[in-house]
Every structure is written in structure tokens, then in C-alpha cells.
Amino acid sequence: MSRRKRNPLDTEEEELNLTPFLDVMITLIPFLMLCASFFTVVVLEAKLPTPIPPEKMQDVKIPPPFDLVVQVPKDSIKIFVNSKDPLGAPQYAVDAKDRTDSSSYSDDELKMFHKILVNIKIKYPTEERMALDVIPSLPLEKMSEILDQSRTFQSTDSAINLNPQFKQEMKLFPGLAMKGVYVP
């Protein structure tokens, strides 16, 4: 057996073989891009009614000092503020036609609803509670839009300049409670 001696002066460069690395990358990137979701997931808070223990019933004020109820039937959004008659005429209403082609509200309808809530907030700046009373057939998409519009001010709302607290906290009516979900 002959043994070949390596010349220490041999200047041949050894190349790093990148082909397997590139193969893996080219497979991995399309796979990840196909699986990835390129949108931001946000959350809308909603509280369920909490039963009041019998011993604390004495402390409860009926009717509460501020009562904002947003009723959502099929073709409108009705807003009651401190109303004694929930079946009566609402103080504010947005005509929201039920479209068969799309389940979401139009931009104009949402803007009008938001504007009404901003005006109520100007009148009652310390209040944050709102009850949502929706019909059973209302899709979650519409409910989410209502919740979205009622939680915070928008940066374009001129009302945020009226009160320093509005500008600082940007809160509209974040204390949302869903009506019709009785939890014993």
C-alpha cells in the first residue's frame, strides 16, 4: 500500500457545500409562507353578567345611576340612555339595512353609531358601562363591529380634545356586558 504524502504547501481551498442548506431553505420558506397568517389577531373584551350574592343585594341601586343599552335588531341599532321603557322609542337610532350580500355594517352606519356614542360620552365623561342586547340571528361579525366601535375613541375624533382625560385614556365604553346570557 502506498501512502500519499500531503504537501504542506498545497494551497487548494476547501469549499463549504451549501447545496443541502439551500435545499432545506427553499422547501421551508414556501411551506411557512403558506401556513402563516399575515394579519394581526386582536381581542374584544366582553363581560358576562355576574350574579349578585343575596347579602349584597341591599347595596345595589335599582335603577343604576347610568344605564346605556345598545339594542341590535336586524335592520337598525337602537341606543337607550337611562331609559325607563326598553320597549319604547330609543333616544338614538342608526338605520342599518340588513343586506343579503354582506353581513357587515357599512362604513357610514358604523361612523354614525360611533359618533352617537362619542356624544353620549361627552355628556357622561366618567361612565364606561354599556350593555349589549342583540337578536339571536345576529352574526358574530356584526357584534364584533359594534363592540369595536364602542370601546375606544378614534384618533380622528375631535371630541378627544375637549377633555384631557379622553385624550389620555382614549376610552369610550369599554365596560361591556352582554345581555341575554344569564349565568346562574
Next chain:
Amino acid sequence: MSAGSGAQVSASKFGRGGAPSQKEIVLNLTPMIDLMTILVVYLVMSFSADPAILANAKDIELSPVKITTEKPKTISVISLSKDQLLLDGKPICPVIVNPKDGFPDFPDSVWSGFFISPLKDALDKVKENAEAIAKIDPSKPFSGEILLDADRRIPFATLKPVLRSAGNAGFRQIKIAAKGIN
């Protein structure tokens, strides 16, 4: 990664005038490898960051919202599509179509009064675990928060028993997952 590595491409006839050239052209792969590495890291990070996306079933299309920017926390997730109800990715019960009103509904076998019994039982266990953790580590108290990851077309009538069951198990802070489009 930025070492001067490259694949060699031999070019013997690239000289002007047809004279064979002995010069070797080296294809520099370094920028491509850098870019790919950054892209893979970004994509893998985007997968691991969002608990809602992890639990998001393929057939759930979230509702689009414009104003809200609050991000979800790592909490238990109820996923509700038109076919299935899941808790933290585990199937709870199928969703059927109610012949009376055409709304998605739950089979008769899972109802227990106003509640969906398997969901309530599973949530009770989640609460028990959370409370056990809170006893060991008081900095992590049971908050009663739950993320609802439901399809945008699901009507409120179908959501009601899910919300009731969650509320009855002690989860009264409902966080509805939505798609931020702003």
C-alpha cells in the same frame, strides 16, 4: 453566514474575441443565504408569538375590526367553527345544523339544561388547574379570562350556550378574537 462561500461556475468561453478564458466566475450566495435565514426566523417567530393563531382552526374566519388593537394573552381558547367546538385545540363536541331555524347548534346528547356539559366539564378542569397554580404562585391568580375564537358567521344564538357554559364554569371575562385590519 457571511463567510465568503460560494458555488463555482466554470466559464471557459466568456472572453471577447472567442479566446478561451481560464477565469472562474464565482456565484456569491451570501446575500441570498442571509435573506433566507432572516425570513425563516421571522416566519417561525410569527408562528410562536400568537396563541390565537396556534389554536385557530382552518375553517374559522375571524371578524374584521378597525379600531381595537389589544393583543391576546396566553389563555385558554374556545374555538367554534360551523363543524366543531374545541377547547385548546381538543375537540369537545360536533356542531350540527338545527332543522328548526337553520342555525348551527349542538347535539341533544351534550346538553345539560342551558349548558354544553362536555365544555363545562373541560372548563371546570382548566379552572381547577389555574387555581392550583395560583395557590403555588400567587402572582398568577385565576383571572376568569377566556379567548373565544369563533367564525364570523356564527349567530349569537349559537354563541349563547357557549358563553353560558364558560360563565358558569367561572370564565366571565370573554375575549372575542378578531382580525385587526387597520
